Amino acid sequence: xxxxxxxxxxxxxxxxxxxxxxxxxxxxxxxxxxxxxxxxxxxxxxxxxxxxxxxxxxxxxxxxxxxxxxxxxxxxxxxxxxxxxxxxxxxxxxxxxxxxxxxxxxxxxxxxxxxxxxxxxxxxxxxxxxxxxxxxxxxxxxxxxxxxxxxxxxxxxxxxxxxxxxxxxxxxxxxxxxxxxxxxxxxxxxxxxxxxxxxxxxxxxxxxxxxxxxxxxxxxxxxxxxxxxxxxxxxxxxxxxxxxxxxxxxxxxxxxxxxxxxxxxxxxxxxxxxxxxxxxxxxxxxxxxxxxxxxxxxxxxxxxxxxxxxxxxxx
Numbered sequence: 001x002x003x004x005x006x007x008x009x010x011x012x013x014x015x016x017x018x019x020x021x022x023x024x025x026x027x028x029x030x031x032x033x034x035x036x037x038x039x040x041x042x043x044x045x046x047x048x049x050x051x052x053x054x055x056x057x058x059x060x061x062x063x064x065x066x067x068x069x070x071x072x073x074x075x076x077x078x079x080x081x082x083x084x085x086x087x088x089x090x091x092x093x094x095x096x097x098x099x100x101x102x103x104x105x106x107x108x109x110x111x112x113x114x115x116x117x118x119x120x121x122x123x124x125x126x127x128x129x130x131x132x133x134x135x136x137x138x139x140x141x142x143x144x145x146x147x148x149x150x151x152x153x154x155x156x157x158x159x160x161x162x163x164x165x166x167x168x169x170x171x172x173x174x175x176x177x178x179x180x181x182x183x184x185x186x187x188x189x190x191x192x193x194x195x196x197x198x199x200x201x202x203x204x205x206x207x208x209x210x211x212x213x214x215x216x217x218x219x220x221x222x223x224x225x226x227x228x229x230x231x232x233x234x235x236x237x238x239x240x241x242x243x244x245x246x247x248x249x250x251x252x253x254x255x256x257x258x259x260x261x262x263x264x265x266x267x268x269x270x271x272x273x274x275x276x277x278x279x280x281x282x283x284x285x286x287x288x289x290x291x292x293x294x295x296x297x298x299x300x301x302x303x304x305x306x307x308x309x310x311x312x313x314x315x
Contacts, residue, residue, distance in 0.1 A: 012105055012271070012298055015210055019217020028218050036215055037281035044208040045278065046179040047201050048103075049134070053127050053183025054193065065121050065264050066128040068254045072247040072268065073098040073133055076238065081140075088144045089285040092276065095137045096293050097238040100270035102126050104209040105301075110266065113309060114259050121263040131180050134275070141283060212274035219277070219291040232292035235272070239297050240304035244269040262312035269304040271297035 022028050028036075080094035100106065103126065110118040193201070247268035251261045272294045280290040 012101065012213060015213035016217040016220065016295060016298060019214035019219075020221050021217070022214065023218035023221025030222060033215060033218055033222075034281070036211065037278055040208060040212055040215070041278050041282045044204055044211065045275065047204045048208050049130055050179040050183040050186075051198075051201055051205050052130055053180050054186045055123075055127075057187055063124075064254050064256060065251065065260050066124055068250040068256060069125055069247060069264055069268070070128060070132050072243065072250040073129075076243055076246060077133075077136075080238075086140075086144055086147070088141060088148065088283050089289075091137060091141045091144055092280045092283065092286045092290060093235060093293075095133070095279060096235055096272050096276045096290055098243065099133055099137075099273045099276050100129070100239075100267055101273040101298075102129060102267055102270060104213075104274075105270050105305075106267055109270075109305070110263055113266075114263060117259050118263045121260045122267060125264070125267055127184075131184065135180060137279070141279075145283070209274065212278055215281075216274055216277050216291055216294050219281075219287065220295055228288050228292040229296070231289055232296045235289070235293040236297035236300045239272050239293075240269055240300045244304065244308055262309075266305060266308050266312065269301065269308040271301040 077094045077098050080097060081090055084090035084093065102122065106122055106126070107119070110122045244265050248261070248265045251264045256264060272290075274294065277287075277290050277294055280287045
């Protein structure tokens with residue numbers, strides 16, 4: 001077992017287990033889980049995304065790793081939708097098999113293994129990952145939701161156009177794409193957030209990851225994981241093993257070698273990010289599946305991340 005991968009993953013496992021114990025003890029009720037999930041989605045997530053994107057200067061990015069990553073994720077995401085159909089549950093599951101826990105696990109992992117040179121590549125992937133994947137997933141989710149709502153109403157002329165316009169409007173005025181776009185635009189101005197404002201934002205950002213993982217554990221205590229295990233293993237298998245292979249092929253095709261390719265594939269091998277759990281709670285679909293998938297994927301990452309790092313030659 002690669003000690004670097006183990007040291008980065010153990011805190012994540014510990015937080016999920018802590019949430020599981022809290023849930024088993026009955027200290028946090030389902031109503032509180034819903035409220036905390038809404039708090040994470042509506043307040044903590046936008047702050048994290050804005051702080052991530054406000055450091056991105058487009059002209060300084062090496063876009064080859066990001067292009068390979070997004071191409072691989074788009075291929076897998078589209079494949080999931082073709083397999084399971086266009087509905088809210090399918091979109092959330094497609095997000096699950098493509099969205100990595102790249103901040104809480106990825107940053108310490110890459111820093112330990114490849115130092116500053118690895119972090120440069122990872123910090124290029126994280127904002128593009130958020131910008132493209134979360135924004136696209138939100139748009140598709142809102143479109144699927146609008147279709148489901150419209151299907152229950154009488155059909156009239158202009159039906160599809162109105163569904164599309166309403167979905168796009170809701171997707172743009174949304175707590176995920178809006179802070180991403182705002183942060184990206186802010187970064188291009190060259191302005192600096194005053195320390196008195198940035199420090200509370202940083203504290204909020206630090207709270208997001210641990211809270212989301214605790215909520216995964218609490219939800220795990222409420223779920224019949226055994227009933228979800230077959231599909232959870234499928235999700236984790238795609239996320240932890242299929243996505244890294246597709247990403248490695250895309251990276252090699254674009255001429256990536258050495259540390260950039262190693263970081264790219266390691267990021268793809270990371271477990272499902274807790275953001276997906278927040279999405280599933282907010283949209284009220286596939287909650288038990290995503291909860292089980294996050295837990296199984298995190299445990300499988302002990303194998304997948306260690307295997308990738310061993311093949312990449314990380315010490």
